Amino acid sequence: MVERKGEGLARKREFDPDEVVEKAMHLFWEKGYSETSVRDLVDATGVAHAGLYAAFDDKEGLYAAALAKYQKLVSETLYAKLLSADAGLAAIREFFGFIKMASKAAPFRNGCMMANTSVEFGDGNDRLNKLVHANLKKLTSAFKNALANAQAGGDLSADRNIDDLAAGLAASFQGLSILARARAPQKIITGAVHAALAQLD
Amino acid sequence: MVERKGEGLARKREFDPDEVVEKAMHLFWEKGYSETSVRDLVDATGVAHAGLYAAFDDKEGLYAAALAKYQKLVSETLYAKLLSADAGLAAIREFFGFIKMASKAAPFRNGCMMANTSVEFGDGNDRLNKLVHANLKKLTSAFKNALANAQAGGDLSADRNIDDLAAGLAASFQGLSILARARAPQKIITGAVHAALAQLD
Numbered sequence: 465m466v467e468r469k470g471e472g473l474a475r476k477r478e479f480d481p482d483e484v485v486e487k488a489m490h491l492f493w494e495k496g497y498s499e500t501s502v503r504d505l506v507d508a509t510g511v512a513h514a515g516l517y518a519a520f521d522d523k524e525g526l527y528a529a530a531l532a533k534y535q536k537l538v539s540e541t542l543y544a545k546l547l548s549a550d551a552g553l554a555a556i557r558e559f560f561g562f563i564k565m566a567s568k569a570a571p572f573r574n575g576c577m578m579a580n581t582s583v584e585f586g587d588g589n590d591r592l593n594k595l596v597h598a599n600l601k602k603l604t605s606a607f608k609n610a611l612a613n614a615q616a617g618g619d620l621s622a623d624r625n626i627d628d629l630a631a632g633l634a635a636s637f638q639g640l641s642i643l644a645r646a647r648a649p650q651k652i653i654t655g656a657v658h659a660a661l662a663q664l665d
Numbered sequence: 666m667v668e669r670k671g672e673g674l675a676r677k678r679e680f681d682p683d684e685v686v687e688k689a690m691h692l693f694w695e696k697g698y699s700e701t702s703v704r705d706l707v708d709a710t711g712v713a714h715a716g717l718y719a720a721f722d723d724k725e726g727l728y729a730a731a732l733a734k735y736q737k738l739v740s741e742t743l744y745a746k747l748l749s750a751d752a753g754l755a756a757i758r759e760f761f762g763f764i765k766m767a768s769k770a771a772p773f774r775n776g777c778m779m780a781n782t783s784v785e786f787g788d789g790n791d792r793l794n795k796l797v798h799a800n801l802k803k804l805t806s807a808f809k810n811a812l813a814n815a816q817a818g819g820d821l822s823a824d825r826n827i828d829d830l831a832a833g834l835a836a837s838f839q840g841l842s843i844l845a846r847a848r849a850p851q852k853i854i855t856g857a858v859h860a861a862l863a864q865l866d
Binding site: 494627629645646653658 | 700781787797801805834839842847861863
């Protein structure tokens with residue numbers, strides 16, 4: 465009996481939830497929620513329907529886990545330098561330099577999964593909306609941290625409103641994610657990055 | 666026979682395609698492509714499946730017609746002042762002033778249907794991608810027209826790169842459409858508009 469129970473538990477843990485969520489994240493990021501079928505998720509993760517439902521309740525539960533994973537794995541990595549204690553204008557320049565470089569290649573040409581979620585769900589899903597709003601708050605705070613440091617160090621004029629500027633940089637980034645996903649001409653993407661950075665002058 | 670044929674034709678023209686496309690546009694703008702069912706379209710337009718398929722081939726054909734209608738009815742109206750021969754910085758300020766005002770209310774809190782299409786389809790649909798790219802070109806040209814006039818009139822420094830600035834304003838607008846659709850805090854939307862306009866100083 466004890467051995468059988470052990471076997472049952474072992475079977476339940478046949479897959480690593482973290483790995484499954486990351487695979488689902490890539491699929492949802494690329495295709496969006498509606499266009500990703502449960503069959504696609506089973507194929508991509510190698511986990512049967514029943515296993516996915518047992519672990520995540522339903523497709524929406526798996527999407528929420530994938531979006532939370534995106535926050536930790538992608539957003540927080542991208543924002544980390546902006547949030548560091550000594551971040552300044554150079555960190556903002558590096559951020560947009562990375563976006564310009566990455567917008568041409570997978571997975572970033574899929575845009576920003578947070579922006580994609582905003583478009584697909586609007587404000588129609590409380591759980592996802594909370595994740596999107598928390599991410600937006602983190603992004604604007606990260607820009608504001610770097611701008612405040614730059615202002616304190618004399619690299620940015622003291623009369624600039626850094627709340628507005630942080631919101632503007634966040635909007636520029638979200639717009640760039642749309643341009644990347646639409647495969648806009650590189651000239652437009654590069655121009656928009658230059659314009660975003662010119663706001664710092 | 667002639668009368669019966671006449672009746673048949675009359676029945677075929679029972680609905681006004683323009684009106685049907687506009688109703689479909691509003692539904693697709695709000696819900697996106699995948700989440701709008703043919704049943705939803707039948708309910709919203711009052712036209713039976715068979716009539717919609719006869720006129721637009723399929724759901725994608727109706728979406729393409731709706732996106733083209735959006736371009737004519739919404740985008741071109743919004744861009745008109747920017748494109749006029751005497752447009753300058755005031756036209757750009759009015760454009761973003763309108764976006765700030767409208768982002769709180771239907772239908773503009775649904776974001777920009779072009780940006781929404783970019784997110785939902787990526788570059789996976791040639792017909793829609795052409796509409797999205799043509800719109801982006803029109804938007805950046807409209808901003809560039811107003812910026813060139815401002816430069817010629819001395820309202821904008823001659824050393825500003827107006828290609829970059831036009832691309833930057835387009836990205837700001839696309840980003841704002843995402844923020845509106847996500848029902849971002851009004852403070853962020855207002856800040857992003859202020860930042861977009863500060864690029865003109």
